[in-house]
Amino acid sequence: MAKDEYREFRLVGTRPDRPDGLDKVTGRARYGADMTAPGMLWGAVVRSPHAHARIVKIDTSKAEALEGVKAVVTRADLPTGLTGEDWDLQENTLAGERALYDGHAVAAVAATSALIAQEAARLVEVDYEVLPHVTDVDAAMAPDAPVIREGAADPTVPEGMHPNVVKYFAFDHGDVEAGFAQADLVMERTYKTEATHQGYIEPHACLGQLGSDGKGEMWVCTQGQWFIRRMCAAVVGIEAAQLRVTPSEIGGGFGGKTTIFMEPLSLALSRKAGGRPVKIVMSRSEVLRATGPTASASMDVKIGMKKDGTITAGKATFRMQGGAFPGAPVDMALYCAFAPYKMPAVECEGFDVLANRPKCAAYRAPGSPMGAFAVESLLDEMCRKLGIDPMDMRMKNAVREGDRAAYGPKFGSIGLVEVLEATRAHPNLSIPLGLNQGRGIASGYWFNHGGETSVSMAISEDGTAQVSVGTPDIGGSRASIALMTAETLGIPYEDVRVNVVETGALGVNEPTHGSRATFASGKAAVEAAQHAIKEMCRRAAAEWGIEPEAVEWVDGAAQPAGPNAGKFPPMTIAEIAGKMGSTGGPISGHHESVPGGVGESFGCHVVDVEVDPETGGVKILRYLVVQDAGRAIHPSYVEGQYQGGAAQGIGWALNEGYIYGEDGRLQNPVFLDYRVPVASDLPMIDTVIVEVPNPGHPYGVRGVGETGITPPLPAIANAIQAATGARLTELPMNPPRVLAAIKAAKAG
Amino acid sequence: MRYHTPQTFEDAARIAAAAQGVTRFLAGGTDVLVQMRAGMVQPDDLIDLKHIPGTQDIARTEDGGWRIGIAVPGIALGGHEALCADWPGVVEGMELVGSTQIQGRATLAGNLCNGSPAADSVPGLITAGAVVEITGPAGTRTLPVEDVPQGPGRTALKPGELVSAIILPPRGDYGGDCYLRFIPRTEMDIAVVGCAVNLRLKGGVIAEARVALGAVAPTVMLVPEAAAAIVGTALDAAAEEALAQAATAAAKPISDKRGTAEFRREVAGVLAKRAARIAFARAKGDTA
């Protein structure tokens, strides 16, 4: 329930149609694959069928000889000498000496049609020497595991670890052993989560062009055009400012489109084909085999609790593999794992491990769902053992403003207690359950993010306003930014058009990630609007011949600030705009910053499941998301984020997961067998928007996009135990696993 | 690729018999077109059967059974009241295929001839005692449905042969059938296990029964031991248990990405029990 019933603001908190809605429902919106250009070629990518193999030789002669083929590129066509993350990106774009996972790109072709390009890709002959591989995180750390890359470890890794461990990470505070000694119950368990894919509906697609003069352009489906620009420029060896990147409409990203995959290949192919534009569109199986899954995790957790539910100490050791490159979000997972609780003592350590899988990418609250699965599952079991109501336990240990977070900093204004109160008050909690049904509860957390932000806005001649933002609109941010801008300017929502613009139009923007678009671009848009208001007040003052300070802005017009300022009728934005050419020129505002004042968001989910005791099938009967939004600028899109996060979390919990064969090949690179929930799997997901305004944002916004995927994993595990008595500690909790767990629980 | 639209089955068989390379018939295309798109099959000759008169019809046979055209889509079967009243288990198997969009195209003949061990309509056809009419270069013959599948992607059809109709026997009195499948989701999945039961009652006791399992062997299989476990009973708890055990014992599944062998064996028994209950209720005339 957003607070539709009362109105603090004229527009903020209302639910107008989204500006991109009509284009999307009529099919007019242009996505990544919808762009064509004169003289365009089609690209196709040759991918390794092996999990780990030395590339002995690549023979491109047959492909090149095929009529219609205009370019073939291999790693030899990319510059050398890259280091660090740039090298990782280049190595992932096209394998060098070795293919590191099933689906790793080894060559690419461009031809006059998509069919010829696919045919040419089949004609590229690659000699592989197959090497031993490893795909499981624990196996990848074992002494006998094949080494994926010698010397990849950074200095944090303790002596004596397997070379596949590339990063070590630890923090602690308080005396953990003393905490365990004070506890009435200490429990310890190991949990495993499988890698999942973001599963966006739109496969990666781009149209890239690069001339021999080093100037290029790209149309691409991305969450961040500047990231694409910087990464592509590094991988193909051009200067960043020479590449102009325009983002298309985007059919979902969830973090997976904050990096590059085949985009640099379109540029490298174009350069080799005399500058003809090259379009590359991935198939779903390419998306699943070679783009950003999240990490898989293996986690040990130990917690101490008193009889009254007070948590005395927590200890966590997390191991994660994020593919054949560093970057598994083990640090984030540990930071978030205990975040909803006052922790007198914690000890956390994490290992980032290489394995023969695709390079992981961000996925909605990276790391947090895994950490929550481990900690929230164990807490629930402990409540069960001690006979404590899990809501009481959560309330008793809840962090509040001024408390020290388990991971260090002091919390500012946060809304966890309000979220828990709203959860407890919700009618879903008192619905009686039947046979084989169970209720599970879990909390979740995400930091949210500010990030580099640049926004510009301009008043048009008729008094309407345009806002240029650099954050692609994935979840309704254009509507929210238009609402905030219109609110600030005092004009109708319909009078503001928000455009997501190309890299040439603004300073550097980070992508739409970290739940930051409405927070950061919104905050910058408000600042920019205030800038313009000041200028419009100055213009009115000049005309009236009074001091600018004596003019105030009310309801979209300049007016004298009080009786002493003079007696003039209000001068509307349209009047001021109509004559701006003769009063000093264009009126605009812009704002660049890395905004502070980020507001964290806590959530609590309650799920009711019914488990078929004979098949292990789990049905979601009811699902409730309660989360702090700070303030819901457009409540429908906040609810959409809550429901979307829950839906993805339900998929992760029950049936999604990467399945690798003995040969290290991905067994399920199609949606038939990579099982995201279908509409009929889910009930209507209930939402409650809690609003504890973030003082760091002019309208109180916290990010809302990510927290929602965090609680479903443990909430469902907790509900399954409530329904069956069986505790599952490994994801996905698919029917064979659930049935086996039920039988094991029965057998005692 | 050559695309053909013959007007008779005989012409279709002639074209197929004369074809040299990879040949596919096109009914609804929900298997063929998907396989072509994925690069799994690239036919040299694609023979569309939908232009042949009568392939869209569902007709009563003289003996009171049904003759179903090879291009009748799932949605038309589901909309045919008399057929649904006679053979609900056959129709519900076909109706489980895909989504609303797929239902508008997908056919029984395509489901059978695609040769998947998990094909949802095949167990129901087998327990119903359906036969297919086959037209080929040498004329027409009939074959029981259970003899059509020969392994994943393989059928008993000889080069140039095609299915020209599907024939269901008369339902008769006190009969009931049912098909159930297990999938991890609620839609858009391939059966991990499927089970059909068809039975006839005499004086409240099961006089005849057929039980078929899908997705637990290289072909859909008829399980006479499972049927024997319930014949002569009123489907009491002991009979159900014996049925479940026989189904579990007969299942010869593999472990793969869709389920473990152990799980499939167990669920085969569970589904057999549940399908038998529904078929039994239908035979008694309960509208279940």
Ligand SMILES: Cc1cc2nc3c(=O)[nH]c(=O)nc-3n(C[C@H](O)[C@H](O)[C@H](O)COP(=O)(O)OP(=O)(O)OC[C@H]3O[C@@H](n4cnc5c(N)ncnc54)[C@H](O)[C@@H]3O)c2cc1C
């Ligand atoms: C999204 C989706 C979901 C699906 N879900 C299911 C499901 O839940 N359960 C399931 O069982 N299947 C499913 N399928 C597979 C498919 O829809 C079914 O197998 C369907 O019944 C095939 O019928 P069709 O008419 O489309 O066959 P087509 O694709 O036209 O043909 C299939 C095969 O049969 C051959 N063939 C067709 N007609 C004849 C004939 N008269 N004589 C000889 N050979 C012939 C063709 O040569 C081809 O090899 C799904 C497919 C899709 C795309």
